[in-house]
Amino acid sequence: MKNFSLINVEVKKQTAFLTINNPPVNALNAVVLQELEQCLDHFRQDSSVKAVILTGAGTFFVAGADIKEFTSLFGQEELAEQAALKGQALCSKIEQFEKPVIAAINGACLGGGLELAMSCHMRIASHEAKLGLPEIKLGIIPGYGGTQRLARLTNTAKALELILTGRFIDGKEAEEIGLVNHSVNSAQLLSKASELAEAISQKSSLSIKSALASVLKGIDLPLQEGLEFEASQFGALFGTEDAREGVRAFIEKRPASFKDQ
Incomplete structure (x- = not known):
């Protein structure tokens, strides 16, 4: 740069x-x-x-x-x-x-x-x-x-x-x-x-992004709208490889290896 x-x-x-x-x-x-x-x-x-x-x-x-x-x-x-x-x-x-x-x-x-x-x-x-x-x-x-x-x-x-x-x-x-x-x-x-x-x-960049959005956007919304936005972010992450890896790693009792995908 x-x-x-x-x-x-x-x-x-x-x-x-x-x-x-x-x-x-x-x-x-x-x-x-x-x-x-x-x-x-x-x-x-x-x-x-x-x-x-x-x-x-x-x-x-x-x-x-x-x-x-x-x-x-x-x-x-x-x-x-x-x-x-x-x-x-x-x-x-x-x-x-x-x-x-x-x-x-x-x-x-x-x-x-x-x-x-x-x-x-x-x-x-x-x-x-x-x-x-x-x-x-x-x-x-x-x-x-x-x-x-x-x-x-x-x-x-x-x-x-x-x-x-x-x-x-x-x-x-x-x-x-x-x-x-x-x-x-x-x-x-x-x-x-x-x-x-x-x-x-050390966490997935995808879940970091979703967490930031959920907190920062949700705080200015009425509670119910904030909850709905959180649910949409939660749901979207289940389409990612990192969510699969994170859950699998937890079950297998090992550190997760996130690929930001």
Whole structure:
């Protein structure tokens, strides 16, 4: 694949590691947004990759959007809305990605950075990480989906507290309120994320895709419609070789050898 100017890409054990490298704080500017989208497009087609880990270089995940880009939006309400929609489009693309995306939050994860992390399917944070949506301090609000996803991942009251005060929380508190899956020592961050990605990658890509779709589409449907969608996904998998192999391996008391077919 092509080389990127602000994203470092590495593939290990069926996992693509995307590291945002935009010194000094890995600001989420237009180039980072574009390159992340291109990376996703590439790995969607790469059958050798079953999971993606997104992290930041150095001691920052993403410290926020590039505030300097905001100065051109004053008095340009339509352009500002379009900028928000562009950021939302990337976050939605991550959320709807057919392979699991894990955020490894290694430091400051603020504003657009937290919005990016919240669009990932799972999040691992270091104890020392700082997470927050401080846009209110600039006289604006989150625009890349922060007001919507934070309330869904935690609860309305906690989301309002964090958004209206702009308060930062560490990885431990983020785990307590359900914002991240796990909080670990910084030295263990990538190994924990890799462990999770590897556990997923051992499964059939077909069932991974169906499970993601069932949860992410079903959560926005009325319960009965969600159940019907789940049943359709369940039924479709019984037409795959991997389902045959998985059931046969269980009966024969041996590890399954999935072929993603």
